[in-house]
Amino acid sequence: MHLTRFRFNTARLGSRRLLSSPQMLHAAVLSSFADLPKQRDDGSRVLWRIDSTSRAEIHLYIVSPDKPDLTHLVEQAGWPATGRWETQDYGPFLSRLASGDRWSFRLTANPVHSVRCKDEQPTKWTAHIGHLxxxxxxxxxxxxxxxxxxxxxxxxxxxxxxxxxELIVHDQRTLAFRKSGNGKPVTLVTVTYDGLLEVTDPQALRRTLIQGLGRAKAYGCGLMTLAAR
Incomplete structure (x- = not known):
């Protein structure tokens, strides 16, 4: 597994286009791999997330089984002459997780629940809106x-x-776009969680970190990252 970070040059038109469209950014992430990424036997897959510390400093994080090549993103939305991206081997970190470890974490997710308006109608996924x-x-x-x-x-x-x-929910966003191919409209509500956690089951947490948490993983949701407290 690999963990990659790329910084957008927010002054460039290419950055603004990508950051305004989850569909375009999803395609750009998949284009980072020579072969179309597929979910592995262990459930690992390509996950990505946008982190914004300010309007001028926005990063793309990618967790992936294969090492990505972000040359196209540097050319479109980075600094072509000096820009780089950072990719680290994620395996050693994952293998060191142990019960009782405490970490800061961040997760952008699509919190939804299944509801049925009438008994005869099928259930549908509906976004949670309130912070509680x-x-x-x-x-x-x-x-x-x-x-x-x-x-x-x-x-x-x-x-x-x-x-x-020890949990904060912030940066609620409503994303509306159309799927490529069939053109069906998609509306997602996403939020970012920041908090402190304790590892209770290292194997299960490793699965969470490489498989993602929740729905809408193709559109920048589900990637949890850990950092030292």
């Missing part, structure tokens, strides 16, 4: 994903019943 529901969506998945979000001490809680975890 979005937070609960992640907390409901933490055990099987191999981690637990740390709880705050009582003195750090703003409200006793709604501020229990």
């Amino acid at each position: 529901h979005q937070m609960r969506w992640l907390l409901q998945r933490q055990e099987r994903s191999g981690f637990t979000v740390l709880e705050k001490t009582a003195e750090k809680r703003v409200t006793p019943d709604r501020d229990q975890h």
